[in-house]
Amino acid sequence: MIKDRFSRIGFILAATGSAVGLGNIWKFPYITGDNGGGLFVLVYLVTILFVGISVFIAESYVGYATHKNSVDAFETLAKSNKQAWKFGGFTFVTALAILSFYVVVIGWILKYMVVSITTLPQSVQEAQNMFLGMLKEDMFSQIGYFVVAFLIVAFIVSKGVKSGIERVNKILMPALFLLLIGMLLYSMSFDSFGTALHFMFYPDLTHFKSESILIAVGHAFFTLSIGMAAILTYSSSLETNTNIVKSSVIVALLDTLVALVAGIVIFTILFNAGFESSQGAGLVFITLPALFYEFGAIGNILSLAFFTALAFAGITSAISILEPAVRYVEEKKEVSRVKATYMISFGIALIGLATLLSNLTPFSNTLTFGDKNLFDWFDFISSSILLPLGGIVTALFVGFFIDQNHLKTNMLHYMSKGVYNTWLFSIRFIVPLGVGIIMIEKLGLFS
């Protein structure tokens, strides 16, 4: 049982730090842009409400009720077939797959912090050349930033829950919120602010496709950090007598708020310059830097603020992705935390290096399999298959395979009977069926 624990506020900040990440500031705005705005946002919000929060609470329960690493937590709570159920805790393997490419992107962000104060690209064309030049040609600087990003993440995790993860989140999360509030206030001074609000919140069918539903649901998992033992592991380091339901709702709310604010800020800047909403994945690394240039010196400051916020968001998420595996190795193999952290980080960094190389022209042929390179495969397999699968397993586990009397007695401390029954229905049926159908569709299993 872990002794190094979060305080209550530390947990909320750390879990919010995990949830608020590149998914909110980089991915959410561009997929919202690509999927037509308002209606997509609505589907995303409904999914967070009915699926995301339910799984988040279920995961928190497994960790909190046992105070053990994910594998032991599943094994302890399972009513029967303990040996089989402990594999439910190995979802942290997904975390490691995500980490390998996630840190590559944090590396790009660190580079763009430097670009912000040195050489902002002067046009979208130049910005595109700059980004693609880095991505496809610039091996050494990309590896350099990647290594720095990995060392930062590993260093924080090696310091432990209280003195590492909690301390860093207590600084970076409020700083991130301040930066975002500052950017929101600034964006209110533009005429395009209203257009951005309209785009984000007016449900318009024009660009909404049927796949948009699948994308929104998949993103709800990714953004809340559920389905891969991260929230479970954080909750296992939580003080007893904490209202896990209330904390889960707060985290989900903050996460959603950050995504919406990031979207509003980015679309205000985009529409102000007369750009279309659909800019694809390059939105943050190509379109925005070129637009920041237009603002002169203020643009440099804005750009630095933006990429700093993005770096903070990415780092606080990456540490939560590394933590479950570290906890497992630390507890099961009786290795010190420092050694466990650096051993795992080294292994994942090697895989991350392969995903990084797969984007580079000289290696891309060798490291492309079928229609995707290694980087895209890791992203696809983890987000579209492993995370939803992890979510379904956890939901079914809590819904059917643990002591239901115990679960009910515990949960009724935190929610009314009516809310409890709705939650149970959600994890027993809505999550497995809803998410199952999405996976089948997304993977085209029956087409």
Ligand code: PFF
């Ligand atoms: N929630 C993070 C984001 O939105 O960027 C990504 C993430 C973190 C996914 C932790 C999964 C996870 F366990």
